[in-house]
Amino acid sequence: MTRTHPHGTSESAPTGTPANAGQQDDTFVQEWRQWHRAHEQALADPHGFLAVTGLHWLTGQPQRFAGVPGQWQTGPDGVVVDLAGGEEITIDGRAVTGRYGFGPIEERGGVTVGIDGGVLEVARRGGHDILRPRHPDNPLRTAFRGTPAYPPSVRWVLSGRYVPFESPRPTTVGAAVEGLQHVYDAPGRVEFAVDGVPLSLTAFNGRSPGSLLVLFTDATSGVTTYAANRSLAVDAPDERGTVTVDFNRATNLPCAYTDFATCPLPPAENRLSVAIEAGEKIPYERLAAGDPAQPSPAPTTGRKS
Structure with missing residues (x-):
């Protein structure tokens, strides 16, 4: 992941005051609805995570799935594939038959083939x-009816402070698949307060330069929200290190919907003791199954230790 650039820090501690307390409620709610609708549309893309039909672990032994x-x-x-007569895959719009080598794939990287x-x-x-x-016709995708969420509230739009570490810290976390681990560089932490209680979250690098991503659980986890994790994107800090922590935009990771995901779990220090009653709740699909959505063990045959 791309390392973020160090940012300055504010001298004052975060107060937990809503960052946009003066914003009109109608505008705030409308903007949240538009954002959440776009988020759900991306999740339900014909080839998105709701379309995943299996998770297969490759070994040194040839396997068919x-x-x-x-x-x-x-x-x-x-990774190498041997395609028998009449079998083909499509790579970059080109039909591939016979034997094909993908070469080493970098961690968190991948190739999509037809x-x-x-x-x-x-x-x-x-x-x-x-x-x-x-597959677009996967029942999990075709039956998707959205994700329940807490009503948006400016109470959960907090002003915080980004505190960079002297250098990014390699941070090992667990995964939605039991026994699997992920390692991320943590460039710093985000400090804020909820009802006067000072809190902080270790942050990873976000999707865009300078932005941050935090994974967390809280007192609602396993009660009204997904037990294993939620994620929150944080825009790049300003020149003083000030950030906006909008928990209304806390989202589920793919593992909240499907057992075929390898999502990371939060680092231990990101398990908040307060109840963050904002953002996405447990998906309808998990509620219908009565599934507490805890990490499940992965197959071990042929797996590296």
Whole structure:
């Protein structure tokens, strides 16, 4: 992940005051609804995470998987597929037959190839090469009816402070798949307060330069919100290190919806004791199944230790 640039810090401690307390309620609610609608549309993309139909772990032994063309294996030279007569995959719009080597895939990287009826993600997660087929007609996707969430409230739009570490700290966290680990560089922490209680969250690098991502649990986790984790994107700090922490935009990770995800868990220090009654709640799909959504063990056969 791209390292963020160090930022200055504010001299005053975060107060927990809503960052946009003067904003008109109608505008605030409308903007949140538009954001959440776009977030759900991305989740329900024809080849998004709701379309994933399986999670397959590659080993040094050739294997076939239901609904996936070819015989797959991995090793020091990366992922290799052997396609039998009549089988093909599509890479960059080109039909591929026979034997094809993907080469080593970097951690958290991946390649998407075309297969009959959908796409196939060839990726590396937690030091292991995996396959994830995605089909638009997957029932989880076609039956998706949105994600319940707390009503948006300016109470949960907080002013905070970003405190950079002297250098990014490699941080090992667990995963939604039991026994798997992820390592991220943490460039700093975000400090804020809720009802006068000072709190902080270790932050990872976000999607855009300078932005941040925090993973957390709180007192609502496993009660009204997903038990394992939620995520929150934080815009880049200003020149004084000031950030806005808008918990209304706390979202579920893919593992809240499907067991075929390898999502990271929050670092231990990001388990908040307060109840963050904002953002997305437990998905309807988990509620219907009566699933507490705790990490489940991964297959161990052929897995590296």
